[in-house]
Amino acid sequence: MDKRELRSKALEMRKNISVKNRVLASGLITEKLKSLEIIKSSKTIMSYMPYGNEADVLSFNKWVLDQGKELCIPRVTDSKYMDAVKVNDIENGLVSGHFGIAEPEKSVSPVNPDEIDVILVPGVAFDLSGNRLGHGKGYYDRFLSRCSDRVFTIGVAYSFQIFDSIPADAHDKKLKALITEDEFFVF
Helix, strand or coil, X not given: CCHHHHHHHHHHHHHCCCHHHXXXXXXXXXXXXXHXXXXXCCCEEECCCCCCCCCCCHHHXXXXXXCCCEEEEEEECCCCXXXXXXXXXXXXXXXXXXXXXXXXXXCCCCCCHHHCCEEEEXXXXXXXXXCEECXXXXXXXHHHHCCCCCCEEEEECCHHHECCCCCCCCCCCCCCEEECCCCEEEC
C-alpha cells in the first residue's frame, strides 16, 4: 500500500471512531503521558491542538501548564513551515490558523527548537519502527529536521492507527517513541 492509499484508509478509520471511544482513549493516553519519566523531567514540551478526530490532548496541555512547565504549540508560518510558540493559556491567545487548527497569534515570537525537550507528534498512521504518516504536507518532518537529536519525539495515536509497515522516504523523520491508549513503545 502506498502513502496515499494508507493515508486514506487510516483517515477513514479515524473518522469513524465514536465520540465515546475517542474520549476514553484520549483520557488513557493523557494519563499515560503524565506518568512518563521523560515528561516529568522535561522543562519544555511541545504538544499540539487536536484536529478532527486526533487524540485529544487538551487536558494534557493544561496539566503541563499547571505543573509549571513551558508548553509550546505549533504555528504554521507558510505553505511549508511551522514553528513552536510558548503559550501560557490554551483557552486564550490562540487563533484559528491554517486548516482551522488553533494556534498562537502571529505577534508571539517562536522558540528555538533546541529549547524543547519533548515533542508530541500527531499523525494519521504509525508503525513500530518509528515511522509516521501525516497529512502529507511535511510540516512536522521539516520542523523535526531543525531539532537536535536530544529532543525526544513521541507519536500520539489510537491503537488502530498502528500498521505493520509505513512507507518512508529519506526526508521522513523517525520518532523515538509512540504512545496509544494501550501501550508506550520506545524505538
